[in-house]
Amino acid sequence: MDTPTRSPRAHQSRASGAAHAPSRWPSAVVFVHWLTVLIVVSVFALVLSREFIEDKSVRQWLLHGHWYAGMTAWLLLFVRIPVRLGAAPPRHGLPRLQQVLSAAGHGLLYLGLLLLPAVGYALACARYGHVDFAGIALPTFIERDRDLAETLEMVHGWAGWTMLGLIGLHALAALMHHHVFKDDVLRAMLPARRRP
Ligand code: HEM
Numbered sequence: 001m002d003t004p005t006r007s008p009r010a011h012q013s014r015a016s017g018a019a020h021a022p023s024r025w026p027s028a029v030v031f032v033h034w035l036t037v038l039i040v041v042s043v044f045a046l047v048l049s050r051e052f053i054e055d056k057s058v059r060q061w062l063l064h065g066h067w068y069a070g071m072t073a074w075l076l077l078f079v080r081i082p083v084r085l086g087a088a089p090p091r092h093g094l095p096r097l098q099q100v101l102s103a104a105g106h107g108l109l110y111l112g113l114l115l116l117p118a119v120g121y122a123l124a125c126a127r128y129g130h131v132d133f134a135g136i137a138l139p140t141f142i143e144r145d146r147d148l149a150e151t152l153e154m155v156h157g158w159a160g161w162t163m164l165g166l167i168g169l170h171a172l173a174a175l176m177h178h179h180v181f182k183d184d185v186l187r188a189m190l191p192a193r194r195r196p
């Protein structure tokens with residue numbers, strides 16, 4: 001069960017008239033957020049661990065795992081968007097600049113979740129001529145093409161590293177809210193039973 005928050009920021013929010021806003025994200029938003037985190041971490045772990053593996057069949061297994069996890073993250077986005085649009089966000093009473101920066105950061109994360117799997121899909125088509133999802137062959141909209149595959153690999157790689165950087169900044173910001181500003185931003189996104 002949730003207990004009332006006691007941070008100075010929470011008092012400030014109440015004082016600024018945000019007392020009637022929910023104090024945390026709805027459970028559905030929290031669930032989809034942390035499920036996305038788990039899947040996206042696997043997406044990176046699967047593809048990056050290939051660097052350390054020599055065995056061809058293991059490398060292929062990891063690549064396919066990367067595809068499946070990436071496509072799952074993509075599908076989950078289409079669950080996440082309506083869940084998020086139907087949710088009333090908590091109000092933390094943050095300064096305007098922080099609100100703008102966080103909205104911009106979240107927007108870019110959504111854009112990454114939308115575009116990275118799409119470019120990855122196109123890359124897999126152009127390089128291998130086929131994509132499957134757990135053994136089921138998916139339609140290929142692009143013919144096999146080595147030059148296109150190289151371009152797409154560059155775009156997908158850069159976008160992937162940029163996304164990783166953004167995720168790092170996003171997680172750092174969340175931890176700073178919790179440990180430095182001592183407000184409720186992170187607590188509001190934690191599963192209910194984990195909150196003090
Ligand atoms: C959230 C989704 C995704 C993220 C964050 C992501 C990220 C990455 C990253 C960081 C790399 C390594 C780039 C490098 O080595 O410099 C990569 C490679 C790759 N990704 Fe993705 N990816 C995603 C989804 C997908 C999907 C859905 C597919 C295909 C259906 C895909 C296909 C590929 C392919 C073919 C490679 C090249 C691997 C190789 O040949 O070494 N990716 N991806």
Ligand code: HEM
Pocket residue numbers: 033036037038040041084102106107109110167170171172174175185186187188189
């Ligand atoms: C794969 C990694 C992650 C992705 C893709 C991601 C994505 C997002 C997105 C898109 C939002 C905006 C919610 C919305 O308005 O719909 C959000 C919110 C949030 N995320 Fe993450 N996140 C990731 C990792 C993390 C981590 C590691 C933490 C904590 C250390 C975290 C903490 C939060 C918090 C506290 C919020 C709420 C912010 C607010 O109320 O303004 N996220 N995340």
